[in-house]
Amino acid sequence: MNAEPADQIRLLEVQALDSRIAQLDHKRSTLPEHAELERLGADHAQLRDLLVAAQTEESDTAREQTKAEQDVDQVRQRAVRDQQRLDSGALGAKDLENVQRELASLARRQSDLEDVVLDVMERREAAQQRAAELAERVAAVQSETAAAEARKAEALEAIDAEGFRVAKEREVLAAAVPDELIKLYDKLRGQGGGVGAARLYQKRCEGCRLELNITELNEVRAAPANQVVRCENCRRILVRTADSGL
Template sequence: MNAEPADQIRLLEVQALDARIAQLDHKRRTLPEHTELERLGADLAQLRDLLVAAQTEESDTAREQTKAEQDVDQVRQRAVRDQQRLDSGAVGPKDLENLSRELTSLAKRQSDLEDVVLDVMERRETAQERATELAARVESLQAKTAEAEARKSAALEGLDAEGFTASKQREVLASTVPDDLIKLYDKLRAQQGGVGAARLYQKRCEGCRLELNITELNDVRAAPANQVVRCENCRRILVRTADSGL
C-alpha cells in the first residue's frame, strides 16, 4: 500500500487523538467517585436496614408498653373496686377474708406489672435513641452521597466535553487520510490494543518498543517514502520521520 508521507504523518495525529479519547474513556470508567459511591451506597443500605430494625423495635415496644399499662390499669381498677367493697362494710366475714387476700394478690400483681412497664419503657427509650442516632447517620451519609454524585457529574461533564472535542477533531483529521490507509489503521488498532500506527524513532518502533534489527532497518531504508511499511514485530503501521534514525 502506498500513501504520501504527509498522509502517514497525519495518521500519527489520528493515533494521538485516538489515544487521548481512550484515556478519557478510561478516566470516565475509573473516576474515584465511582468507588466512593459504591462504598457509600453499601454503608447507606446497611444503616437503613439498622434504622428500620430500630424503628420496628421502637414501634413494637410502644405497643408492648401500651398493653402493659392497660394491664396495670385493669389490676388497679379491680383493686379499687375490691377496696370499695371492703370499705362498704356490706360483706360477710368469709368474703372479707377473700377480698383481703385478693387485694394482697392484686397489689403484688400490680407491682410486677409496673416493673414490666418500666422495663418496656427503658427498652423503648433505648430503641428511640438508637433510631435517632441512626437517622442522623443516614442523613449524614445521604449528604456525602449527594456531594459525591455532584463531583462525579461535574467530572463526567468535563470529560464528556473534552471527549466530544477530541472525537470531532479525530473525525475531521481522519477524513483527510486516504480511505484505504485509514481502514487499515482502524483494523490494526482494533487488533493491537488501540494502537494501529506508531512512529519509528531512533530505530525503535514506538508501538511495541522494540528496536529494529539491521535487516529490518535496511528494508525500511530501501522502501520508497510513499510506501506504507509495517513493523516486523508488532505488524503496526510504521511511520518514518526525521527522527527515525535511518
C-alpha cells in the same frame, strides 16, 4: 501500499487523538465517584435495614407498653374496688379475709406489672435512640451520595466536552488522510489494542516498544519515503520521522 510522508505523519496525529479518546473513555469508566457511590449505596442499604428494624422494634415496644399499662390499670381499678368494699364495713369475716388476700395478691401483681412497664419503657427508649441515631446516619450518607453524584456529573460533563472536541478534531484530521491508509489504520487499530500506527523512534517501534534488528532497520532504510512500512513484531504501521535513528 504507498502514502506521502506527510500523510503518514498526519496518521500519527490521528493516532494521538484516538489514544486521547481511549483515555477519556477509561477515565469516564474509572472515576473514583463510581466506587464511592457503590460503597455509599451499600452503606445506605445496610443503614436503611437497620433503621427499619429499629423503627419496628420501637413500634412493637410502644404497643407492648400500652398493653402493659392497661394491665396495670386494670389491676389498680380492681384493687380500688376491693378497697372500697373493705372500707364499707359491710363484709363478713370470711369475705373480709378473702378481700384482704386478694388485695395483697393484686398489690404483688401490680408491682410485677409495673416492673414490666419499666422494662418495656427502657427497651422502647433504647429503640427510639437507635432509630434517631440511624436516621441521622442515613441522612448523612444521603448527603454524601448527593455530593458524590454532583462531582460525578461535573466530571462527566468535562470529559464529554473534551471527548466531543477531540472527536471533531479527529474527524477533520482523518478526512485529510487517504482512504486506503485510514482504512488500514483503523483495521490495525482494532487488532492492536487501539494502536494502529506507531512512530519509529531511535530504532524502536513505539507501538510494541521493541528495537528493530539490523535486518529490519536495513529494510526500512531501503524503503522509499512514500512506502508504508510495518513493524515486523507488532505489524502496526511504522511511521518514519527525523528521530527514527536510520
